[in-house]
Amino acid sequence: MTASSSSPHPLRFGNFRAYLAGRLAAVLAQYSMMIVLGWQAYNIARETMTTAGASAQLGLIGLAQFVPLFFLTPVTGWVADHYDRRFITRITLTMLTAASGLLAFATFEGWVSLPLVFAVAVVVGIARAFNGPAYGALAPNLVPATVLPNAIAISSVFWQTGMIAGPALGGYAYAAAPWGAYAMASGLFGIALVAMLFIGRVPQPPRDTTRHPLRQMIDGFTYVKGNRLVLATITLDLFAVLLAGATALLPVYARDILHVGSRGLGHLAAAPGIGAGATALWFSFRPMKTQVGIKMLGAVILFGLATIAFGCTAFLPRSVAVEFGIASLVVLGSADMVSVFVRQSLVQLHTPDAMRGRVSSLSQLTISASNELGEAESGFLAALVGPVAAVIGGGIGAILITIFWARLFPELRLAHSFDPPDIGRAHPSQEKPL
Known part of the structure; x- marks a missing residue:
């Protein structure tokens, strides 16, 4: 999956370096903000609600972010394939900078409330709906096709590292100063915005003006449905992580099961980042x-086992429960990195450039479904059967769905390498390496 020795390294391209810097900053900010939104909503709710009622608020936070993305997905993919992807990311990053800045100010002034937290969650969902496909489809246009596999691998590592490490940053920042966590997120979104301003004009597939936009939006669904390898990788992650949503219930474990508070929440949230970073x-x-x-199938099974192990910390003596929980989350993060790395590489390399925006939007929808909708599922399930049963049951479900997927999609079992078919993968970048 590496380029030939005569090809320049992707990091020699200034546009790609700026993209990576912005991508990492944006993902760190996004996922640090997500954990803080849940923690703050849970704590506000616990002032007047039981553990079950407050757990349900975590589910509503997930829904507030997922619903806008669900309804906007067909539009956002089409937009990413027809308009300047740099401009789309700049607009959405501006929205995210302002939204996190508003919550920082409201928290500092002491008038933050559940309605405000939910309103910001909706804004974040809308911004991410447009941001994700544009970001995902932009990367392959920044380097020549000969080094595209390396570029996708590096981009996937940065994305996954930010996704796993972001919650740790949010937890630690909230422990230091609740408003500071949002201020940090706002600053990181601002850094991402500046980085995107440094990316010059890049090639983009020509617009298709021969058919109605609705027909073109449907094309994305048709392509994913017809490419069983892409369909298998996207849906496996969707259902496995949707079921095994242990990280969504970290606020419950930190406050009411392990009794470690916001600083302990930071330690727990940092653990997957350690595993993901080491794997990267x-x-x-x-x-x-x-x-x-x-390897992807094995990683998802390991992800489910680690989720079960984390859920079982509730039955361990407190002297070892936290350490065992952290170790379980380290393994969980490492397994998640393997799974996402394989999925992102296969999806990007097996998708024509003219379709990348629409396919990226569908991939983002499944990621968001597995994360935000997974938060909703975990929160509501925890309210019904308790957080411990929700986590352990989710891990078991992830293992069962992986075994079923291995039989349903033999193409995934038989995928020996990342080598794609000849689909005209990308327009070569016009930028010369430094």
């Missing part, structure tokens, strides 16, 4: 090349 470092030296489908 390993990939940077030993990139995955063979048996990629089997």
Whole structure:
């Protein structure tokens, strides 16, 4: 999956370096804000509600972010394929900077409330709906096709590292000063915006003006449905993470099960980042090349086992429960990195450039469904059967769905490498390496 020795490294391209810097900052900000939104909503709710009622608020926070994305997905993918992807990301990053800044000010002044938190969650969902497909489809246009596999691998590592490490940053920042967590997120979104301003004009597929936009929007669904390997990787992550949503219930575990508070929440949220970071470092030296489908299936099973292990911390003595929980989350983060790395690489490399916006929007929808909708499922399930049963049951469900998917999609089991068919993967970048 590496380029030939005569090809320049992706990091030699200034546009790609700016993209990576902005991507990492934006993902760190996004996922740190998500954990803080849940923690703050849970704590506000606990002032007047029981643990079950407050857990349901975590579910509503997830729904507030997922519903806008669900309804906007067909439009956002089409927009990313027909308009300047740099401009789309700049507008959405401005929205996210302002939204997180508003919550920082409201928290500092002491008038933050559940309605405000939910309103900001909706704004975040709308911004992410447009931001994700544009970001995802932009990366392959920043480097020549000969180094595209390396570029996708590096971009996936940055994205996943930010997604896993972001909650840790949010937890630690909230422990230091609740308003500071949102201020940090606002600053990171601002850095991402500045980085996007440094990206010059890049090639983009020509607009299709011969058919109605609605027909073109449907094309994205048709392509994913027809490419069983892409469909398998996207849907496996959707259902596995949707069921095994342990991280969504970290606020409940931190406050009411392990009794470690906001600082302990930071430790718990940091654990997946450690696992993901170590795995990303390993990939940077030993990139995955063979048996990629089997390795993804094994990683998702390990993800489910680690989720079960974390859920069982409720039955352990407090002296070892936190350490065992952190170790379980480290393994969870490492397994998640393997799974997402394989999925992102296969999806990007097996999708024509003219379709990347629409396919990226569908991929984002499944990611958001597994994360935000998973938060809703975990929160509501925890309200019904308790957080411990929700986490352990989710881990078991993830393992069962992986076994079923391995039989339903033999294409995934038989995917030996990332090599795509000849689909005209990307327009080569006009930028020359430095």
